[in-house]
Amino acid sequence: MSHPLSRRRFLSATGALGAGAFLSACGGGSASPDSEPAGADTPASDTYDGPNVELEFWNGFTGGDGPFMQDLVDTFNSEHDNIAVKMTVMEWADYYSKLPAAVSSGRGPDVGIMHIDSLPTNAARGVIMPLDDVAAALNLQASDFADAVWSAGEYDGQRYGIPLDVHPLGFYYNKTVMEEAGLDPDNPPMDRDSYEAALEQLKSAGIKGHWMSPHPFTGSMTLQSLIWQFGGSLFNDDGTEVTWHEDPGVQALTWMVDAIHNDYSPTDVGQDADAIALQNGQAAFNWNGIWHINSLKEVSGLEWGVAPLPNIGGTQAAWAGSHNFVLTKPRRPDENKLNAARVFVNWVSKQSLAWAEGGQVPARTSVRESEDFQALTEQAAFAEQVEYLHFPPAVPGISDAFADFDQALNEAVLLTKEPAQALEQAAQRAAKKLEENRDKYSG
Structure with missing residues (x-):
């Protein structure tokens, strides 16, 4: 896009x-x-x-x-x-x-x-x-x-x-902001320790490094990626039960909320404000979709890079559509x-190489592995995640449950509920929807 x-x-x-x-x-x-x-x-x-x-x-x-x-x-x-x-x-x-x-x-x-x-x-x-x-x-x-x-x-x-195609979430970083804070602009942090250390160094330089979005875009994609990284899941394998409220989900959402408590992120981040902050030099890091590549290419004078998502939870994982x-x-x-x-x-x-130029990763392996695609540096970086991307279970109406998931994200990141409480209550509501959908689509 x-x-x-x-x-x-x-x-x-x-x-x-x-x-x-x-x-x-x-x-x-x-x-x-x-x-x-x-x-x-x-x-x-x-x-x-x-x-x-x-x-x-x-x-x-x-x-x-x-x-x-x-x-x-x-x-x-x-x-x-x-x-x-x-x-x-x-x-x-x-x-x-x-x-x-x-x-x-x-x-x-x-x-x-x-x-x-x-x-x-x-x-x-x-x-x-x-x-x-x-x-x-x-x-x-x-x-x-x-x-x-x-x-x-x-x-x-x-x-x-x-x-x-696949269109994954990935890691964008503002090289100028990193350099201003004394970070190496060519070596973005790729694990939890280095990421949190970078956020602390950015904070010392007066920069809120990673703006946490309370909105489905891009907050929900971030939270889903983190839950998988912490070894959890959103649903059980057949999509009949909600599991996002279990311990990995709580760890993931707590990590996002702690970024606000630790002053690495402002509170009440508006829709798209996280992306705009990166463009305007107010933030160093942004987790966003591959479609954002061509947007940043249009910003004159912006020094930026992309990489796969940092591994915060210990397991490589990323959201994708x-x-x-x-x-x-x-x-x-x-x-x-x-x-x-x-x-x-x-x-x-x-x-589909031409389609990739529009900001996508080709689903077809032969195109994705071609020299021409590898020459698309930013898209190729996103494609490095292709073996550990996640999609929802193939269950009719599964998306109905995400309204509750998004509500839990919003409540926790806006600091109106604790992560565990928000996820538990959302899971209870979503479980009822899954049950209703089983009856709805069974015939």
């Missing part, structure tokens, strides 16, 4: 991890009466030999990433005479609200994008269709992608997403469109 507000609008619509709302894709188109299906097993992964088709492609890339995706679509269209992809972009919130009705009325898109945490909910509601046959037709294997993101695209034993290609259940299946969509999805996946 080109500006923190673009990501904030996304998060306000989807929750800290994305609400289990709708953002998807495929086609409401019906088969043309005079066209012959090309056959599901006929096209190779990179060719489509059927009649001319037009694919509707919806997404919410309204920020700086949008032009990069449009360039990919334009290039694809120029190379494929019999496939015309039309991209429609809208705010994620509008996308979520419009998609269900569009799909049910047969006017939905043919291809679309969905955040990975929304896949199970949409699968359970019958909005999106399984993609095991698509993955097989494209000869996609688990080894083609980062393990965490490939596994997270499955629900109830079937695949519902083809991963395009992911954009996935999805197909929705059409009212009348059209094999030609399905085959053309396969070609489009596979082509973009292979060409």
